[in-house]
Amino acid sequence: MALGWEDIRAEVLRRIEARHWAPGTLIPTEEALAEELGCARTTVNRALRDLAAAGLLERRRKAGTRVALHPVRRARFDIPVTRLEIEGRGQSYAFHLIEERRAEPPPAVASLFRSLPGVPLLRLRGLHLADNRPAIYEERWLDPAVLPEPAPDFRRISPNEWLVSHVPWTGGDIVFSAANASPEEADILGCAPGAALFLCERVTEAEGRPITSVRLLHAPGYRLRADL
Known part of the structure; x- marks a missing residue:
């Protein structure tokens, strides 16, 4: 069964918390992660954007994605019913x-x-x-x-x-x-x-x-x- 973006997010978060990717580390590209994890690049992109919004990753155009040196907790709001x-x-x-x-x-x-x-x-x-x-x-x-x-x-x-x-x-x-x-x-x-x-x-x-x-x-x- 194909992995969803939540699964990719969980795996990336696991690697960050286990220090497989230390703070400041440049993580693999979206293409590389998609190939490794067997999913679409758009799925990886969605997961990485969510972690960046949470302050755990720093994403810069043409410079790649790094684990944040000083993760900042950011306010998140769900849309209530x-x-x-x-x-x-x-x-x-x-x-x-x-x-x-x-x-x-x-x-x-x-x-x-x-x-x-x-x-x-x-x-x-x-x-x-x-x-x-x-x-x-x-x-x-x-x-x-x-x-x-x-x-x-x-x-x-x-x-x-x-x-x-x-x-x-x-x-x-x-x-x-x-x-x-x-x-x-x-x-x-x-x-x-x-x-x-x-x-x-x-x-x-x-x-x-x-x-x-x-x-x-x-x-x-x-x-x-x-x-x-």
Whole structure:
């Protein structure tokens, strides 16, 4: 059975921890590792990128990949399934789809997706509820190319849960900040206009290609918790 990227990652990590490759050592090329381990070069590339993101490898174009001299632990964030997150707190969950349509994105989003003028993306807006109370307001742009035929029914499953379950991702970007609720957002989340809200803006990619861009506004009282 062909090895997956997680298997390659585990083997590379084993060699690092066993000091087969000491800190600062230039490790074999992707081609050499792929031949030795009997897998595709892209599989090795995925494993090495993951270890580099974790701070265990240093990768430089045309200079190869080395074991980090001073490994740094970096914060890693998994994309949670909102339903499971809410149910894990002992609350009932529901999702209300507010809008689903194909539309030409604004310039900032079009630039992110490298879309041509006039090429539509899928625009999705929805509300996640906990115990029938507003919890998270979601505004999302999605590349329609990732959807199967027939497309999923986002009235039955949230875009968040469908994407996490069906579309592999390899990277992206995430920003946390505070935002004041606009009148429309306040009406959706059941809070006062101008109320301070926790905002998460996330872009998810697969092999460098954006899949989705989402803006998540949490109702007042939300607290972020992460393991170190």
